[in-house]
Every structure is written in C-alpha cells, then in structure tokens.
Amino acid sequence: MTDLIRSACLTSYPEIARSVGLDPLRMLKEAGIDRRFLESPDVKVSAAALRRLLENSARVAKVEDFGLRLAETRTLSVLGPIGLLVREEATVRDAVTSLMRYIPLHNESLHMRLEERDGTTVMITEIRVPRPVPLRQGTELTVGVLYRVVQSLIGPHWKPLVCFSHAAGRRRETYHRLFGDKVEFGHDFNGIVCPTRDLDRAIPTADPALARYVRQHLDSLLARPNVGTSDKVRELVSLQLGTGCCTVELVAGQLNLNRRMLHRRLAEEDQTFSGIVEAVRAEVVSRALLNPERKLSTLADMAGFSSLSAFSRWFRDRFDTTPTAWRRDAQAH
Template identity: 35%
Template structure:
C-alpha cells in the first residue's frame, strides 16, 4: 500500500541542498519526483520516494544532519490545515493529542502516539514505508518537526529529557546535539521524545477556540473524503503492535466503530485485518533486520508476539523459513 506525504514535508529541501553544494532539481528528477514538489506544498508525493530523496541528498552532501537542517526552522504553518488547528489548541497536551488524531492528513506515512509513564510523557513517532528500507533522514526530519512544535509552545530554550532514535548513530552527531541538546541516544527500541508530563499543561495564550473548531471541521471533511479504512487501521496497527494490544477489537475501539464495520470496509477495499497485520509485521521485520541491533526475542515482542515460538510459527507460515534462517540470510 502506497503512503503519501504532502510536498510541504520538503520545505527547505532546496535551500539545504544549495548550502551543501547540491542541485535540488537534479536530485528530485533522479528519484522520479516531479519538480513541482519543490514549490507546490499540497502536492501528494509517494513517501518512499521522499525517503529515497532525503537519503540520496544526505549521502551526496556527506551531511548526516540533512533532514534535521530542513526541519530546524519549520513553523506550524508548514503543516497546512493541521498547523492551523494545532496553533489554536488551549494547551500543549491538546496540540499533541490533535497531532495523534490528524497527522495522517499531512503525512500518511507518519504515525504519532503518546505514552504516559509516571511523571513522564513519551511522544513516539513511527514511519510506515513500503519495503522497510532504512530512512533515518525522514525519521529525523519528522522528529525534529515534532520537537519544533514543542519549542513553539514551551520556548526556544526548552529541552526534552531524552530524544531516542531507533537507527544507529551517524558518524557525526554535531547537528543532532545542536538541535536536541545533550540528551540523545541511538539504537533504541523506538523513536521517542521524552518530556515531563507537567510541560504538557503549558497554556497557549493565543489560542482561538472559534478558529480551532473551523480548522477541525476542515480536516474532518478531508478525512471523510480521502481516508480509507485500511489506511486508518494500518496506522493504528503500527502503534499497537509493540504494546501487544493489536486486536481488531482494540482498533475498533480507537476508531469508535465495531469490528464488523471494520471488516466490511476492509472487504470492500480488498483486504482483511489479518492481511494488514501480517503486512505491517513483515515491513517492520525488514527494518529491524537491517538495523541489526535486536535479537529475535526482542524483535518478536516488538512485532506483538508474546512468545518467541509464536513469532517462529508466524515466520515459518509466511516465509516458509524459520526466523533464524531469515536472519542468517542477511549475513
């Protein structure tokens, strides 16, 4: 299933490319994107192509902080209608919860969730791309965009308790530390921004509730027209799998419908809940294997299996090979 992003996700791409001595238009053409993507923010782009573009640019420029540099000066307005809605939320918590609900209207490939842990809140990002190839630039760009939203509410000097990335550390982390501060870790289980729960109560004195209602109606109308049930379910699957709660009943509860409604909609779109779960697990498995930092037991838990034996049976049935054999094929 192809996920799309608004071309606004490429804001500042041309500028950063130029600063690195690159021809932005040539790079865009090389990955098969239209040159219009550099000046038409509402153009829909395949997320895999955007990921390829960012990795290509970072590699050619020898700049591991390429995606971060793109997002460093982002404003809420770069999120289009979603940015208008976030701007008028009464508190930071409301803004984050709104991001969780509506992020896919701006970037279908990104999912955001909030995890409460005592006096801490974890803002978790997932990137859903076909093929599961390594895309640290896109992930870091998305994380930096979330971080910028936090700073807009909390002030430029605010720093999180921790910023964690699933991918390994690049050779040079200078841009990362300049952006996020000293509390940063790589090779972690998730892409997380950890902050104090009390920070989320920060009031937004400029919030306009009337405009918030108007912006929300615009987004909900867009969701009703464009969002397929399979896309909505897939976004929830990636968030629920690591928690072991990825059941159709739980997904239905999140969507405010019953399981039969989900089944009927998915059937009309030519798929099933089980098919979507298997597809998402397969994509994540490729990413974890390419990362190489997790053993099979850890991967099994992250894919929603309570026991390694259940993961092994799933792997055997789907790929006609044991999980160990699949791991060895990459070495």
C-alpha cells in the first residue's frame, strides 16, 4: 500500500524552487503531483512522489541543501491539528511525545522515537521506504522541521546536537544558519541529541482543555481499522470532489498506481471507483441539503458538478425527487 502525506508538505515549495532557478510547476508535474495540491493543505499525496520532487529539485538545481531550505520556512501550522496539540501540551516532553505518536496522520512513511539514557535524550527520525531510494532531502527536511518545532517551544537559545547518517555536503552555510555549529554527519541515525532536562520544561502558553479536545480527535483518527485501498480512495475523493477534477487518473496517481492497477485493487475489495464517488457524493449532498441557507448552486459545486442543471439531473436519477423537494421533506420531519 502506498504511503500518503498531507499536501501541506508542499508549503513554500514554489518560492524555494524559484529562488534556485527552478520552474516549480514543471517539477511538480515531473514528480507526478497535481499543481492544485498547492492550494489544499489537507489533500493527501503520495509520499514517494514528494521524495521524488525533493531529490529531483536538489539535483536539477545543483543545490544539496534544498530540503533544509524548505525546513527553514516551516512552522507548527504546517502540521495541522498535530501542531495545535503540540503547542498546547503542558511540557516539552508531552509535546514531543504527542508529535511522535500522531505524526503518521501527517506522513504515513515517517516514524519517530525517543531514547533516553543517563541524562541524554535522542529524538530519532526514520523515513521508511519499501526499497532503497535517495532520502537525503527528505531526511534533512524532517530533522529540520523537528528541530524548529522543539526550538519554538524552548526558545531560540536552544542549540542541541543535530546528527545525520549521510556524509556532509560541500557547503554548510544553511546547516549553520539553521542549527548553529553543532551538526555532525556519518552517524548511524538521523535526529537530535539534547540533555533530558530540556524536555522537562513547562510550556507557559499551554491550554490543557484544548489539548485534551485535540487529542481525542487525533485518537479517533488513529483508532481507525487497517486502511485498505478503498478507504484511501474514499478519503481522497472526499477531499477533492468539490474541485470538479476528481478523476480516477488523478486519484490513482496520488496513490502511486496506474488506472488499471487501482481498478484491480478496488475489485479485490468488491469496490469500484465510480461507486465510491457516487457514495461520497450522496453523503455530501444529503448532509449539505439539511442547511436551508446553502444555495443549490453552491451544493452543486461541492458535489463536483459543472452546472446546477447537471446536479439536478443526477439528484433526480438517484433520489427520484428534486433537491428542493428533498430539502422541504427533510425539514418537515
């Protein structure tokens, strides 16, 4: 099964790409990532496609620190609800523990763990891939984001040891600008080393009530059963139906599959792409129609139709009534 990642990972990519002489839209296309994802941070894209994008960008631009340049622009907001929870936890340890617990909801291929011994803590990041592929850019982006997240909680004076398993690049200006002088290469892990006492610091702005609410929401997402192809297709369709461009080719590409392979995997689960689209569309429409303030033209857009007339024909075929009559009957009950 292809790992997915929130398209928020593309935040600031166009700006960084242009700054090193690249055409960001061309690079996205070559990596198999739809340009519309730049405007939708919660849409899921293939983690493999993102890795391709980062490595290709660094290679074409001849910029070894491309991933780090992206990391320099990252804030907690890029993590969505996970970032909100991290900000509202009581201590830095609680924040880091929550980040590591819930990070698969943001990036399914990323795993993090905490190791503590003799007053020293090691925060380790690992990008898991099915076969050996270049990971330098993704690794440096991941460690850079982790560093910036923890530093935002402790303060700009926090300067831990940053470790990478790959060799040092020819130029180290960006490493020193982001991490300071404490950067080492050739280790057997990628991550951050700091005194354990750093994690025991309280976060003055913490809101325990808000943290508890967000944690319950994230726990409900983690508690979902093993996700199959049809579940991932349903999620992608739900996020993109309103664009009017939610095609089987687009969704297959996001899952790093071709059209035929996607159809075959859905058939193994007794599902079809058109059936999933119809089911999601019916759910969206049935829910939205309950709001009497919502215009039917807006509802048609949400359901992925190019015109109100096309939506009305579909609705009558499926529900044997008109949207207006359905809404009236629903309100009467």
